[in-house]
Amino acid sequence: EAQVTQNPRYLITVTGKKLTVTCSQNMNHEYMSWYRQDPGLGLRQIYYSMNVEVTDKGDVPEGYKVSRKEKRNFPLILESPSPNQTSLYFCASTTGTGGTDTQYFGPGTRLTVL
Amino acid sequence: DQQVKQNSPSLSVQEGRISILNCDYTNSMFDYFLWYKKYPAEGPTFLISISSIKDKNEDGRFTVFLNKSAKHLSLHIVPSQPGDSAVYFCAAYEAGAGSYQLTFGKGTKLSVIP
Numbered sequence: 001e002a003q004v005t006q007n008p009r010y011l012i013t014v015t016g017k018k019l020t021v022t023c024s025q026n027m028n029h030e031y032m033s034w035y036r037q038d039p040g041l042g043l044r045q046i047y048y049s050m051n052v053e054v055t056d057k058g059d060v061p062e063g064y065k066v067s068r069k070e071k072r073n074f075p076l077i078l079e080s081p082s083p084n085q086t087s088l089y090f091c092a093s094t095t096g097t098g099g100t101d102t103q104y105f106g107p108g109t110r111l112t113v114l
Numbered sequence: 115d116q117q118v119k120q121n122s123p124s125l126s127v128q129e130g131r132i133s134i135l136n137c138d139y140t141n142s143m144f145d146y147f148l149w150y151k152k153y154p155a156e157g158p159t160f161l162i163s164i165s166s167i168k169d170k171n172e173d174g175r176f177t178v179f180l181n182k183s184a185k186h187l188s189l190h191i192v193p194s195q196p197g198d199s200a201v202y203f204c205a206a207y208e209a210g211a212g213s214y215q216l217t218f219g220k221g222t223k224l225s226v227i228p
Binding site for chain 2 (some may be wrong): 004011031033035041042043044045048051058066090092094102104105106107108
């Protein structure tokens with residue numbers, strides 16, 4: 001089954017404690033991205049990756065890092081989480097072969113930073 | 115500056131009637147538009163899309179209309195069913211630029227009343 005998986009689905013942590021949210025897709029997609037969803041703000045892109053070892057900032061990259069060492073994985077790293085990073089996070093992927101590809105989203109990770 | 119706007123946070127419709135969800139955009143470089151549907155505790159799922167070279171696209175009960183001169187698109191659901199109750203996000207991007215960076219609206223919560 002074609003899918004995007006994220007782990008963990010729920011996470012409660014404390015300010016300053018480094019964490020990683022994993023994202024994996026089994027569709028051999030080249031393009032992957034991270035979004036956060038906040039009440040009243042919709043989904044905003046954090047980082048994206050056009051291919052292995054190619055990453056770039058989205059609209060709200062501050063406080064986040066990503067890496068793309070393999071095509072299937074695109075982890076989101078919070079080196080020193082703060083309460084304003086409490087949010088619902090979605091990973092997404094698309095084939096990246098043409099301008100009209102749709103993006104497939106993971107189930108989401110709800111992060112709470114105390 | 116919000117480039118994609120969904121001005122109605124919520125909409126209630128009787129089962130069997132038409133649901134019309136609206137979306138406006140300001141960036142004239144957007145040339146591909148999508149609608150995503152989101153249930154609670156799940157990631158957004160792709161519903162229907164339209165390229166800027168078209169003014170209408172149909173898929174079963176769902177039709178998207180695009181008015182480029184007004185920078186406006188709408189999603190029509192006919193007939194509406196209780197299972198359609200979800201949050202609907204309008205999204206847009208510059209397919210020609212190849213960035214795949216989706217810009218989302220804030221969403222409209224549709225409630226279909228049996």
